[in-house]
Amino acid sequence: MLRRTMAEFDINAGLQHVLKQIELTLQKRSKEIIAPKPLLVAVSKTKPAECIIEAYNAGQRHFGENYVQELVEKSQHPDILSKCPEIKWHLIGHLQSNKINKVLKLPNLHMIQTVDSEKLANSLDAAWSKVQPTPSEPLRVLVQINTSEEDAKSGVDASTAPSLYQHIRTNLKNLQAVGIMTIGAYGFDYSNGPNPDFISLMKVHSSICQANNLPAESVMVSMGMSNDYDRAIEMGSTIVRVGTAIFGYRAAKA
């Protein structure tokens, strides 16, 4: 069986390939889509600090983790702290209320992509007011939407997302709503046409822009992973979360 182990996987080559694909996809994207160049978040879950440092040295700055415990360990790892001073961490997994304080204290925390309830937003707002750096800077958040309506997935319903977005914008001064995010159903077969999760998220994007009178390019859209980040960009994604295509296969979580 042909399987590359982590040590053999060329992270720099993986990263350059993804960056090139993003560029190529942007060039052929419909000009009707008004959106900035997508931000690449390298998803480093299950990968050790050396892999993150390797990607950082190849120019990558934004990294995402979906387990709080891994984010806690990696963001405070002495080698990462010393060798990756400009690293920017994104939490892309579910955040339980009892972990908020742990997460908000972490160095180089850039964005929480998974705000999925008013209660969580309120708690984050209160917690950030106590730990935010001076001069004060709001905490960037995305509202996570469960576009595939699977019970096992986190996220608010597409229909309630605009009101949660508005709540954050108007009532929570310590948070900055910068966009929306979906994970979507796994393994969508593209021979069936465009991904319905992406269509659904783009609809929410329009509603939010209209309801809040915001230009399209000011609300970020986080959708697309290794197997479909190009399709997501074609539809208007401005944040892609890519793991496997940069770091190689992950061992199944034990």
Ligand SMILES: *Cc1c(COP(=O)(O)O)cnc(C)c1O
């Ligand atoms: C693991 C993960 C990704 C990246 O998945 P790949 O298929 O390895 O690119 C993106 N987003 C979330 C929320 C994830 O948990």
